[in-house]
Amino acid sequence: MTFQNTLEFAQQLDSQDELKQYRNEFIFPQHNGKDVIYFTGNSLGLQPKKAKEYVDEVMDDWANLAVEGHFYANKPWWDYQERFAQPLSKIVGAKPSEVTVMNTLTINLHLLMVSFYRPTSKRFKIICEEKAFPSDQYMFQSQVRHHGYNPEDTIVEIKRRDGEHNIRLEDILSKIEEVGDELALVLFGGVNYYTGQVFDMKAIVEAGHKTGAIVGFDLAHAAGNIKLELHDWNVDFAAWCSYKYMNSGPGNASGCFVHEKHHHSNLPRFAGWWGHNKERRFKMEPQFDPVHGADGWQVSNLPILSLAPYLASAEMFAEVGMEKLIKKRDLITAYLEFILHEIDKEIPSAEFEIITPNDRACQLSVYLHGQGRELFDYLMKNGVITDWREPNVIRLAPVPFYTSFEDMYNFGQILKRGILK
Template sequence: MTFQNTLDFAQQLDLQDPLKTYRNEFIFPQHEGRDVIYFTGNSLGLQPKRTRKFVDEVMNDWAHLAVEGHFFAEKPWWDYHERFALPLSKIVGAKPSEVTVMNTLTINLHLLMVSFYRPTAKRFKIICEEKAFPSDQYMFQSQVHHHGFNPQEAIVEIKRREGEHNIRLEDILSKIEEVGDELALVLFGGVNYYTGQVFDMKTITEAGHRVGAYVGFDLAHAAGNIKLDLHDWNVDFAAWCSYKYMNSGPGNASGCFVHEKHHQSNLPRFAGWWGHNKERRFKMEPQFEPVQGAQGWQVSNLPILSLAPYLASIEIFDEVGMDALIEKRDIITSYLEFILKEIAQEVGSAFEIITPAIPTARACQLSVFLHGEGRSLFDYLMKNGVITDWREPNVIRLAPVPLYTSYEDMYRFGQILKAGILHRN
């Protein structure tokens, strides 16, 4: 497609967009009487309008049924989480028995590491990416300390080559082979939060398994954003938050994946009564008998008021489907890239997009070094209705989420960006 940096062209793309009506499903903050240009769905997705109905339904059941809502609500609370299994399995490429929702992301990664980080005197190392999200770094350090190892020795970070912004696949694979039988776990982000780089999870999983390690992924920036085939890739486990691309609300519940090959294994886990045999759960038996499947890793009964917004958003994903989302994602991200380059040429600025240029190696995020510019340009964008994200030392992250971002937003952003640069000069 040959792009044009004009309002008419952007509006024509919007008219042809099969997902255009879904923009009206979301509530936008307002700036001077119009919707903001919202680029931070990679931090917190917008609220779907149907969310209130799902939350009100729970509140009404609580008011009128009280404890009986567990069994007699329209969506009974005791099995509320089971409604996620089928639609979530489609989003992450799994079998329904392999996915569940519970807790929050880092809690779930810690719980999964109980099962999948089983270090020995010889096999104790963890491979992760350099500049993983800080929460993951803290998790690795505390897990390694818990098992009595030195993080400096046990945590192996795959680094970017000098002068490069992204990690090369060959460097990941060679490091896995080098660490070899000392490697207990490979745990990467599916999409790097800072650069937006998508990692080749299938190939990484195969490499980790060849040397006898477990392989898992933090999918915080991947779930609902990229094509995932966790079951077919033979990934051991994964977890993701739901409040970014899946629009469930701030700090909300996390999703988990455990491959079916582990469902009947003797892997240790931290147990709780919601992971106990569903048919016998209320018999209050002393001996833990796990549910067969990912739900057997659940610990506590679920926070229904938190799950309700997530279920509202999952309903939208089920209507749209990941293939349609990805098709628009690739076009609108490419259009944003075109706009950035056009504006840079017009005003003589040297923007550097550090996200991979190949569509298969990126999702709906472009991370941009503002060479010659600075925090003042970010502040100008924010004051003029562009909600974006600043990362030190001099990067803005732009995430054109396909469910609710328009092509006209991309054009308008370019004009505001241009005005901000000219204003500074």
């Protein structure tokens, strides 16, 4: 397609967008009486209008049924999480028995590490990406120390080559081979939060398994954003937050994946009431009998008020399907990239560098060589909600559910005014 940097062309793309009606299903912050241009769905997705309806339903059941809501609510609380199995399995490419929802992301990664990081005197090292999200770095360090190892000797970071913004796949694979039989675990992000680089998870899994290691992923920036085939890729485990691309609300519940090959294993786990055999849970038995599948990794009674808005969004994903979301994602991100390049041509002082590689999803990280924090502040003051990362990068995520092509054009005009002011 040949793009044009005009309002008429952007509106034409919107008129042809098969997902355009879903924009009306979300609530936008307002700036001077108009919807903001929202680029931070990679940090916190917008609120679906259905979310309040689902939360109100739980509140009404709590008011009218109290404890009996566990069994007699319209959506009984004791098995509320089971409603996520089908939609989440399609989002992440899994079998329904391989997914569950519980806790929050870093807690779930810690719990999964109990099962999947089992260091020995010979096989104890962890491979991860350089500049993984800080929470993951803290988790790695604390887990390693918990097992009595020194993080400096145990955690192997795959680094970017000098002068490059992204990690090369060949460097990941060669480092896995090099660490070899000392490697206990590979735990990567599916999408790098800073650059938006999408990693070849299938190749990483194959390389890790070849050495005898376990391979897992933090999918915080991947779930609901890219095509995932966790079961077919033979991923051992994964976890993701729900409040970014899946629009569940701030700090909300995390999703987990555990491959079915581990469901009948004797892997250790931290057990709790909600992971116990569902049919016998209320018999208060002293011995833990885990639920079959990923639900057996649950620990505590579930936070139904948190799950309600997540379910509203998950059902919307099930209605649309990842294929249509990815199709629009690719087109609208390409259009945004085109507009950035057009402005760069018009205003040489702009000096934009898109550091996100072609292996990407809906995020473009833009290095503002000729600009600085003042430009970011100008955007924010003029109705563009975007994200600043040091030293001089703005992250732009045109989420296909609710951003429009007209948003991309209008952003370009605001950006141009900000540079020229």
